Amino acid sequence: MAEQPMPALRRLIAALAPLVPxxxxxxxxxxxxxxxxxxxxxxxxxxxxxxxxxxxxxxxxxxxxxxxxxxxxxxxxxxxxxxxxxxxxxxxxxxxxxAEIAGPVARDLxxxxxxxxxxxxxxxxxxxxxxxxxxxxxxxxxxxxxxxxxxxxxxxxxxxxxxxxxxxxxxxxxxxxxxxxTDINWLAYFGLLRERGTPGFAATWARMLKAGANATASFSMDEGQEALATLLTATGRSGSNCVAVAASRSASGGALIASDPHLALSLPNLWVVAGMRSPGYHMAGLMVPGLPFVAVGRSLHIAWGGTNMRSASSDLYDISGLPPGEIETRETVIRTRFWRPARRKVRRSRFGPIVSDAKLARSRPGDTIALRWIGHEPTDEITALLRASRATTPEDFRAAFAGFGVSAQNMLVATAAGRIGQVMAATLPLRTRFPPPDPVLDAADPDSHWQGLVDAPGLPWATDPPDGVLATANNRPTDAAVPVGFFFSPDERVRRLYALLGAKPQLTPDDLAALQADTLSLDAGVLTRHLVQVIRDAGLAGGHAAFVDRLAGWDGDYAADSAGPPAFEALLFHLVPRIHGASSADAMPRLMAQWNAIIAFLPDDLAALAPERRRQVLAEAVGLAAADAAAFPAWGDMHRMRVAHILGRLPVLGRFFSFGDYPTGGSRETPMKTAHGLVRGRHDASYGSMARHVADLSDPDASWVTLFGGQDGWLGSANAADQIPLWRQGRSIRLPLRxxxxxxxxxxxxxxxxxxx
CATH class of the missing domain: 1.10.439.10 (Penicillin Amidohydrolase, domain 1)
Known part of the structure; x- marks a missing residue:
């Protein structure tokens, strides 16, 4: 008998019903x-x-x-x-x-x-x-x-x-x-494991240490490693700027602080704003969803913020020589949406988990590499941050971070009494040799083992500096008897912050808000002037006079309406690979495409080329860059800020979660950080300031905040992205305490x- 149409329709409706939500x-x-x-x-x-x-x-x-x-x-x-x-x-x-969400493609992650x-x-x-x-x-x-x-x-x-x-x-x-x-150094470690031991690796490692390479993208990564990098930079506090101003330098007579943490740019923001008052807590600021403390904010007595210290909180160990009995092995079942479960091996040694078992951290055949991380030690960040928020002096604030482990932070504090301080909130391993000659240590060598741990009370700190200001921006520490790390940001952001703080004898919250929106790259200006002179010395300016004049008239300011950045960036895009004998940016060592390496090595590497080769490289790069830059009158035409939910990364469906894009200023190492790689055309900033906080301790109501996006993570909410106009215009929302x-x-x-x- 033929099937009746109504039951068939009902079954179809029943099958489709789960798809409606x-x-x-x-x-x-x-x-x-x-x-x-x-x-x-x-x-x-x-x-x-x-x-x-x-x-x-x-x-x-x-x-x-x-x-x-x-x-x-x-x-x-x-x-x-x-x-x-x-x-x-x-x-x-x-x-x-x-994999329970994304299916088989996420199993390696x-x-x-x-x-x-x-x-x-x-x-x-x-x-x-x-x-x-x-x-x-x-x-x-x-x-x-x-x-x-x-x-x-x-x-x-x-x-x-x-x-x-x-x-x-x-x-x-x-x-x-x-x-x-998360230790962001992992992204460099996992990228370099397969290159370790190849011809020229030792020289590349030495260059990496000298440049202080940006650990988030140091060596070539496959698609899976790119996904891991995106994931970890979206969830870990891997960047930031923070400044503190003592009462002696404040127009209001109260100490000031300003913080802007940096993360991968997507919605919902990794920060949520809240104020609170109870018998033991009276404060307001930025919290991580799901965690009970204010990580950046102020109370009646103090205000605080911080930047990632970029410490070497992990070491890789070659444990190939360990007896099998010293390795614990277990099987884990990865439940997989739309597919059957997968079974994978997870091994651990006394030097930590064996990361070389993972496809995304695979090393050379035969290597067995373990990762020792401070995050596997019993440190207590929740207690530290709750204690710190109730401190009243820089000394109390420092003492609160005893036992704080990861991620290591340079914390700044300003007090209602007008004082300021800087604390190394970290637990660091004591090492005999640092930095290592090879990124993978020999577990059989006792001198490679950690010789103990030291936390905040045992680390250097600063308080009440004579000039009344402190700044930190993921830069290399200048005073630390304990080895801290080797992958730091260039010091140009912190130099720019100190320059802006020193420009006026008395500073206001508005000055600090302007500092957070500053788009000048000191090193880009210096490098541009050098390249213009090299181009002119090579006799190449005449054929592209307008392009060279465009470069020569630029001071390094990546303002959205600036004409210079498209010319400079297009020149770098074509010049940097050619200096290294590569046909494109994708075909060269990723390390050498980083800003750290460009400012550290490009002038010397260009000068080291034979004269005829140097002129050829310059001629090709200038010609191609002039054509590319002509399409972009201003930086904002090329450099865009995309407003999108994290689901915007989904294939096919991602377009439903993109809410537009707009021109933006800033660059890799400007105080207003909106990072990007080598670019020659329209592109989206990938990483930058996800929140801004400013406070004046002279007034309990003088505290302001802005999020990239908004407070509410609910799709369709009026408050999901309502702070974007404020973020663009440098405006903020007051967080009073009275x-x-x-x-x-x-x-x-x-x-x-x-x-x-």
Whole structure:
């Protein structure tokens, strides 16, 4: 008998029904701030007393609680409300469970993430946590889980990605914190393993050490390593600028601070803004979704920020000679969406996990390479940062970082008493030889082993400098008896910051906001003048006079309306590969395409060429660059800021999550960092300032913040990207601390009812 059409139609509808919520994520319904707050649960919550959460128009909350425990619960509720989907994704990244979302293509990523084992020391640290810190952290987790238990609907992207909420645990929280503390040196290590031992590698390694190569892209990487690099730079605090100004240099008479952390540019932002007041905490600033502390912000007594120290917190060891009995082996099952599970081997030694087992960190045949990382030691960043936020002096602030491990930070602090200080918040290994002659150490050599660990109280620090200013920008430390690292940013950002701080005898918060938007590259200006002279000396200026004049008239300012950067960047794009005998940027060692190496070696490498070869290289590069640059009157025509959700990286579907792009200023090492590689045409900035914070300690209400994007991670929310205009214009949102100001500027109030009496 022929099948009846109605049952067949019903079966088709039933088969397609699960796709409907997924399709909604591709065209989410616009949601106002009022709509979003209307779904925030206010009853049946695990609180001992009522809590008020005040909200401003940007959906930034200020939590007012009568107990510290209730504050923590309310913060957990807020994080789950604003970034529940993001926390779920961070948890799966930290656990190596991306294949559950993306299918078989993510198995290699999951394998290396599981080998890196972000959870390794979790149980030990949790057992050792001071009771007050553990109580606060567990109350935060209670808030996250309570929100999801009462949630009316999961985030729109859950159906698309095949996600569902799982209980959030203290172990999950700690693991996300470890993910955020990733050692960015790994990206260089994994890229160089396969090149180690090849002809010329020793010279390349020596150049790398001299240049202080940017560890995020030092050697050639395949597609999988590129994906890992993107993942780790999107979740780890790998960059940043921070400055502090003492009261003696402040127009208001109060100490000042300004911070702008750098991350891969995508939405939702890795920072969420919150203010809070309880008996033990009165502060406001930037928090990482899923973590209970303010990482950058201010209290009534101090303001703080920091930059990645770029410390060598890891070492690679050749453990080929270890007896098999010293290697622990287990099998891990990678559950895979749309496919059957995969089984992979995970091995560990006393020198750490064996990373050479992973395809994305594979070395030469026969090598067995282990990774020893400070992040596998039982350090406690949650306790340190909660303690630091309650400090009142630079000395208290420094003492709070005892036991802080990863990622190592140069922390700056400004106090209400007008003082400033700089603290090395880190745990560093003591080494006999540093830097090593080879990036892989011999485990059989006792002198290669760590000789102990030293943390913040044992590391150098600075306080109250005579000139009244401090600045840090991932630059090489100038005073550290303990070896710190070898992959640092060039010092041009920190030189520019100090120049701007020294330009006026008395500084204001507006001056610091202008500093964060500065687009001058000192070294680009110097290199441009050198190249113009070399081109003229070679007799090549006449044939491309307009192009050379365009270069000669540029001072290194990467303002969006500047005409010089397109000419300079197009010249570098064609010149740098030719100096190294390569046909294109993709065909040359990635190290030599980095800004560190360009400013360190390009003039000498060009001069070292035979005269005829040098003239040929210059002629070809100038001719091609002139043609490329002619299409771009200004830097903003070439250099763009793309506003897109992290799902915008998905193949095919990614276009649904792109919200436009616009011209932007800045470059690789300008204070307003909007990084890029060698470019000759229109391109997107890939990495830069994801948030800005400025505070004046003379006034409890003088604190301001801006996010790249917005507060709310909910697709379709009016507050998902509403701060982009502020970010572009250098404007900000005030984060006051006085209760009466908070009441006026955060007018929407949610009263959370208690269920425990």
């Amino acid at each position: 997924a399709l909604r994520a591709l065209a989410p319904r616009p949601v106002t701030a009022a709509d979003r707050l209307a779904v925030f649960p206010t009853r049946g919550l695990p609180l001992s007393r009522p809590v008020d959460i005040r909200w401003n128009d940007h959906q930034i909350p200020f939590v007012e609680a009568e107990t510290d425990g209730d504050l923590a619960v309310a913060l957990g509720l807020v994080h789950a409300h604003l970034r529940g989907g993001q926390i779920a994704l961070l948890k799966r990244v930290a656990q190596g469970r991306l 999951d394998h290396i993430l599981r080998i890196l084992d972000f959870r390794h020391a979790a149980d030990t640290v949790i057992d050792r946590m001071p009771q007050d810190v553990r109580d606060f952290a567990e109350a935060f987790i209670t808030g996250v889980n309570a929100y999801h238990a009462l949630e009316r609907a999961p985030p729109p992207e859950f159906a698309l990605l095949g996600l569902r909420h799982e209980p959030y645990t203290l172990r999950d929280m700690w693991t996300i914190g470890r993910l955020a503390g 209760p009466e100001t908070v009441a006026r500027e955060f007018p929407t109030v949610l009263r959370l009812e208690a269920v425990r009496r």
